[in-house]
Amino acid sequence: MNRADPIGRSAGTLTDRTRGLLRDERVASRDGWLQAVHPVVKLLGIVALLVVTVTFETPSPPAAVLAVTIVLAALSRVSLAVHGLRTAVPTAIALLIVAPQAVLISGPTLLGPVSVPGGTYVATFALRVGASVSLLGLLLSTTRFTSLLSALRSLRAPRTAVTLLSITYRYLLVVFEELSRLVLARRSRRVRRATLGESWREAGSLLGTFLLRALDRGERVGRSARSRGGTSGRVYAHQHAIGFADAAFAFVVFGTGTAGVLLA
Structure with missing residues (x-):
């Protein structure tokens, strides 16, 4: 990614860093x-x-x-x-x-x-x-995130709050995975170096597409969860x-x- 494409570079860096932060449990291990x-x-x-x-x-x-x-x-x-x-x-x-x-x-x-x-x-x-x-x-x-949820439930934290926390964490992974796909598709379609003006003009289209896909994916995730019996699943933790x-x-x-x- 070159310096003349700040949108793609920034979005790619944000996606990679956030996904790594959410998924990385090496320190916890x-x-x-x-x-x-x-x-x-x-x-x-x-x-x-x-x-x-x-x-x-x-x-x-x-x-x-x-x-x-x-x-x-x-x-x-x-x-x-x-x-x-x-x-x-x-x-x-x-x-x-x-x-x-x-x-x-x-x-x-x-x-x-x-x-x-x-x-x-x-x-x-x-x-x-x-x-x-x-x-x-x-x-x-x-x-580990599952251990944290188990601790909250052991302390009798409100079930709704714990469920929302679990859904938010999982959906963040889905959202940034979607953003990663958009950034990759944008890079693969570019055959020449983008100017700074072109990059900024494409920012609105990228953001709008990302929001629409995020909402659509959220609806699908919600329907999938309801079809499996709801979203208040049990957290399994190690003894x-x-x-x-x-x-x-x-x-x-x-x-x-x-x-x-x-x-x-």
Whole structure:
């Protein structure tokens, strides 16, 4: 794909990256710490750390949670480069959005027009986003999706919510598979290098065709599910006994929560 075809290149990259992210369970299959933790214990621990992250109004608790997630990622054999990139991008966007508050909130001056309350608010907000994204990234990368659904059902989560989550995950795979076919068909029909103007003019046609095919595929998936008895199927998970890894993770969560209270 050449530089004169930004539409095809961008759509192809988006499709490949998203499909790889949804299907890739290699990290969840590795011999790491979080992989050995029972999904129910892991889910409860992540939720508890999220509560610590968003409860306090000072930057110290979310900073402590973020530091813990980095250590957990290393012990779970998660690529720190990939995990750091997935965490840094949403954090940078949040920081960019909330940065004006450092000047707009009045109070004692910290540096130039930046006030102490404003700087504290911006730092707390950015660290909250970073810690939350890092926690959710660890949960999703170290837990198989079927195990996560089983954990939600074990915790008596609303059946409708769990079913919708399962359908959404499966349909995302179908949607991006359809987009991949459209991109491949577009590439195969091109016999010469496209100009930038031609690529942008073709974007509307590609998007419209993709939306129509996605809706049509959704209807077919829905009819197929109803013909098989509905969409609330049972999730089969491997037997997973609670052991030392679970106790150690619970201790880390308790220690982080205690540290967050003391630092607040």
